[in-house]
Amino acid sequence: MVRSLLLAAALVAPALSFAGNTTVKGSDTMVVLAQRWAEAWMKQQPSKKVQVTGGGSGTGIAALINGTTDVATVSRTMKADEKAKLEARGATPVETAVARDGVAVYVNSANPVESLTVEQLRGIYLGDVTNWKQVGGKDAPIVIYSRENSSGTYVFVKEHVLKGEDFAPQAQTLPGTAAVVNAVSKEKNGIGYGGGAYARGVKELRVDGIAPTKEAVLSGKYPLSRPLFVYTKGAPAGEVKEFIDFCLSQAGQKIVTDVGYFPVK
């Protein structure tokens, strides 16, 4: 629900932004990270202002296309049609990798299942596998939680797990990773996915036998790992460049670790 409020804030934010501010908008997965960066940056440079809002990677890119944000935080690579829309407005998107994330798969702590293969996950999220006993668990229906389609994590799972196919209609879509974690912690037959930084009170599954540890995510051995990007219109310049340079600095990358993601430098 915090995320819905952020969404509402994201809708009104463009009207509030004014010159001299750097606006950062996009991925819900990255909103906490971007906020910490902004706070640390503004402490270092009190004259600079950075506004951070979430709403989803798609929201961030839409805002970049519509010219209502300077920086879009995106937890996936930009789609071809998004690139085309941006280029149609005379700008080339420039991508900077700022962190790495592992998409964790959560189940309820009471669930005996410890590990699933990507293929099993695919079956579950396509709706072909509907009972836990089919994947080595108890005889109980699988209750699937997913994210809203504005979420970068949604697109990531759709592309990397479902190979572009559609989520089963019975997948419940919740606003925000925190909501998914909360739902799975209350639903003993539930399964959900989200950024690794949020997993509290639920069990993280191993995927293809590999746990989402730092080494596995950084090396890319963990199957569901991804880079986190910031996108700008053209090469970053001025205050925007200073801010992105800060994110990539030692202090910025330390914040990445603090929030629960993995540094790229």
Place this chain on the structure above:
Amino acid sequence: MDAAAITLGGPPATPARSRRRQRREAAIEAAITLVALTGIAAVALIFVFVAKEALPLLLDPAVRGEASLSKLFLPQLLRVGKPEGFMWQPVSTIPKVSMIPLFIGTLKTTIVAMLVAVPVGVAAALFSAEFAPRRVREVVKPVIELLAGIPSVVLGFFALMVLASVLQGAFGFTFRLNAVVAGLALAVTVVPVVFTVSEDALTAVPRSYREASLALGATRWETAWRVVLPAAAPGVLAAVVLGFGRAIGETMIVLMASGNAAITSWSFGDSVRTLSATIAAEMGEVVFGGAHYSILFFIGVELFLFTFVLNTAAGAIVHRLVRRMTASDA
């Protein structure tokens, strides 16, 4: 009216004064008309704006390719080798934009809410208007009306965290968040609407009706049930329609408590995705002018039309009821 104003006092009327007064009245009348027209104009303009954004669905060939009317309302091929069906997956390599699961979802939550809220609201109104001692009434009425003041986010949060677990424990639902949870939470917002309007209608029934009924030997219960309630039927019906409008348009509660899964099934234990929640959840992400954007506005048009048709139909029924009752009075 002029004559009344003169007899009510003020300096004796001279032709000049009376003309000035007429002018003033005309100005006031014009101002009131203007205010009323502003309201109508606002509604009309909002509708025009929403409809304009949905129009590419009918006109723009690129948008129509992604979301033609048959894709919106008829069964489509979902996966190779599976039977055709209805699916809402607007972000996809091949977007599936069927309205049917959303209609069903909205209908299910609304039915649950109305099944609970109408009996409760009308019964509470009947109790408050006919049976409750004045002191009780002075407590019951404001308390129920206070329900209307609870922000829907708070209700949604309560339904999400508490109600869902309680109901799952009691009925063993597979899905923790489902149509029943969302519908019950919705009912809390609908009850005060139904209560307030029906209560006003019941208290407006002339005293002579009750006196006549009691004088003929009817009990208080018979009087309330067979005389007062039927006499207030148009008002109660209006209350139900208003409550329905509230239930169908409510967004935050269903967004939080319904599970938002666009399933095409009639089981009330399944998760549902409603029209209003779909707009709220997806509007933040769409690119202006795309097919998905137009579809979301089209959903807005549908919600607008539903309430409009319903209000008009209810208006007609109320009109007929009133005419029939006043005719039998004469």
